[in-house]
Amino acid sequence: xPGLADDLKIRKxxxxxxxxxxxxxxxYLVTSISLITYFSYCLLNTFTQIFTSKDKKxxxxxxxxxxDYLLNWLALLLSITTYSDNIISLIYGILIPVVTLTLxxxxxxxxxxxxxxxxxxxxxxxxxxxxxxKKFLPKISYLxxxxxxxxxxTSIAILAVDFQIFPRRFAKCETWGTSLMDLGVGSFVFSxxxxxxxxxxWSKFNQKKNLxxxxxxxxxxxxxxxxxxxxxxxxxxxIGRLFLVxxxxxxxxxxxxxxxxxxxxxxxxxxxxxxxxxxxxSMLRLNNFNVLIGLAxxxxxxYLLKKDDNSYLQYLLDEERVTIFDQNKEGISSMxxxxxxxxxxxxxxxxxLPSIVTPFNLIKNSTQxxxxxxxxxxxxHSKLYLWIRSQLSRSSDGCLIIYTVFFDILALYCQSTSVFxxxxxxxxxxxxxxxxxxxxxxxxxxxxxxxxxxxxxxxxKKDANQNSYNHVPYSLEAINNNGLLFFLISNVSTGLVNMxxxxxxxxxLVGITTMIGYTLAINAVAEIFxxxxxxxxx
Numbered sequence: 001x002p003g004l005a006d007d008l009k010i011r012k013x014x015x016x017x018x019x020x021x022x023x024x025x026x027x028y029l030v031t032s033i034s035l036i037t038y039f040s041y042c043l044l045n046t047f048t049q050i051f052t053s054k055d056k057k058x059x060x061x062x063x064x065x066x067x068d069y070l071l072n073w074l075a076l077l078l079s080i081t082t083y084s085d086n087i088i089s090l091i092y093g094i095l096i097p098v099v100t101l102t103l104x105x106x107x108x109x110x111x112x113x114x115x116x117x118x119x120x121x122x123x124x125x126x127x128x129x130x131x132x133x134k135k136f137l138p139k140i141s142y143l144x145x146x147x148x149x150x151x152x153x154t155s156i157a158i159l160a161v162d163f164q165i166f167p168r169r170f171a172k173c174e175t176w177g178t179s180l181m182d183l184g185v186g187s188f189v190f191s192x193x194x195x196x197x198x199x200x201x202w203s204k205f206n207q208k209k210n211l212x213x214x215x216x217x218x219x220x221x222x223x224x225x226x227x228x229x230x231x232x233x234x235x236x237x238x239i240g241r242l243f244l245v246x247x248x249x250x251x252x253x254x255x256x257x258x259x260x261x262x263x264x265x266x267x268x269x270x271x272x273x274x275x276x277x278x279x280x281x282s283m284l285r286l287n288n289f290n291v292l293i294g295l296a297x298x299x300x301x302x303y304l305l306k307k308d309d310n311s312y313l314q315y316l317l318d319e320e321r322v323t324i325f326d327q328n329k330e331g332i333s334s335m336x337x338x339x340x341x342x343x344x345x346x347x348x349x350x351x352x353l354p355s356i357v358t359p360f361n362l363i364k365n366s367t368q369x370x371x372x373x374x375x376x377x378x379x380x381h382s383k384l385y386l387w388i389r390s391q392l393s394r395s396s397d398g399c400l401i402i403y404t405v406f407f408d409i410l411a412l413y414c415q416s417t418s419v420f421x422x423x424x425x426x427x428x429x430x431x432x433x434x435x436x437x438x439x440x441x442x443x444x445x446x447x448x449x450x451x452x453x454x455x456x457x458x459x460x461k462k463d464a465n466q467n468s469y470n471h472v473p474y475s476l477e478a479i480n481n482n483g484l485l486f487f488l489i490s491n492v493s494t495g496l497v498n499m500x501x502x503x504x505x506x507x508x509l510v511g512i513t514t515m516i517g518y519t520l521a522i523n524a525v526a527e528i529f530x531x532x533x534x535x536x537x538x
Contacts, residue, residue, distance in 0.1 A: 028442075178435060231272060267484075292363065298337060334425075341428075345440075360393055
């Protein structure tokens with residue numbers, strides 16, 4: 001029996017080895033279902049009484065829970081498995097019942113009302129002195145849906161990849177190429193950057209004027225130390241995963257991160273590395289420009305890969321593993337790319353999260369005094385400064401469009417030139433960084449457009465930043481509030497399934513049945529935790 005178990009382990013490792021991925025177009029097509037399901041949910045929520053109450057608990061009945069699962073779980077599962085080659089049919093299969101249900105249960109759209117305190121002056125300018133964190137950084141529904149659906153697809157893919165029903169073109173590439181799972185890893189980091197922006201924005205907002213350089217550096221050192229403390233739990237999860245994999249002889253793919261490294265270790269080091277970079281660039285007086293820093297270090301890493309006739313790249317490709325660095329060279333080197341993605345994500349969160357336009361929000365965050373000066377009627381600056389500030393201070397819509405166009409053009413350029421190395425998730429090189437950022441920006445635009453469309457139908461303010469949680473499915477809100485815990489549960493569940501089922505030889509029926517049971521189980525756990533307000537920060 002041990003011989004058979006070892007043979008199965010080798011076969012499973014070979015099943016995910018040597019893959020080259022698929023096309024970028026294919027990745028966009030199958031994941032477009034997430035936009036279709038969000039549109040469908042908003043349609044039902046707006047024009048029927050199915051999802052109406054602001055108290056989500058009052059809408060928790062068998063029908064709404066099942067409908068929520070069908071839209072936000074089963075549709076995404078089918079899109080990357082049995083319907084991956086027939087997405088158009090799946091789209092019709094979603095929209096026709098949803099439109100029919102809407103027409104047969106149609107009611108007038110309800111207007112949203114708010115009794116919150118007004119934080120604007122009579123002339124329409126925001127009253128910065130009275131604004132609090134909840135008003136300055138409100139919860140944004142389409143960002144919740146975007147992040148949660150990304151987590152759902154990721155949790156589905158990490159188990160589905162072990163079944164034959166999951167197309168090999170969606171599995172992680174060995175070295176070069178684009179695939180759904182390669183994108184999922186980077187998107188997870190990108191969304192973490194957006195979430196991280198909330199604390200960075202508020203910290204900068206409350207920063208006092210004219211702080212000494214020494215005081216700023218001392219504050220950054222404290223942030224570095226606290227970030228290591230906050231990340232310790234996730235780091236321990238990474239170490240725990242390593243020991244369990246070795247102990248249980250679980251299948252491994254060494255070229256993915258290395259011998260000892262894994263994705264949890266990468267996640268645990270993102271915040272500390274970010275603050276270390278911030279400390280370094282503070283000494284150069286260049287901190288707070290995350291998007292520029294992110295692109296700069298990614299380009300520097302690309303230069304390292306290409307210099308001296310690709311000597312460092314050849315080292316990474318070499319299978320020899322002697323030292324501890326050699327054994328984990330993929331995980332260590334790819335950290336540079338993931339930090340770049342994280343920093344750009346945080347910069348994008350810098351203009352998406354605030355409820356008002358802040359000065360220079362296209363490239364950096366601002367203090368309260370800088371924002372007050374921005375909205376002041378007193379002109380204390382030169383015309384050149386005011387012109388530059390006006391060009392770099394845009395609405396969240398304007399900033400998002402500028403970023404999306406820029407990174408789409410950059411992605412197209414990278415694909416058409418041999419200047420850069422090919423896309424590689426294994427090394428998280430420059431092309432991979434741009435691929436991940438461009439994809440996520442395009443989908444953020446899609447989610448925001450849908451949100452604004454239904455905000456209009458609900459007679460809400462057209463600025464999506466003012467929207468409440470009216471258009472967030474209960475299951476996705478549950479996942480968002482326990483994101484990292486949900487990801488951990490998904491990983492543990494994947495391991496349990498693999499240890500009890502021969503996924504490699506399972507039929508399509510067994511595969512899809514197992515996947516449905518798996519998604520039902522982890523969705524139920526997330527919803528139960530949310531129902532009882534159990535939120536665990538890892």
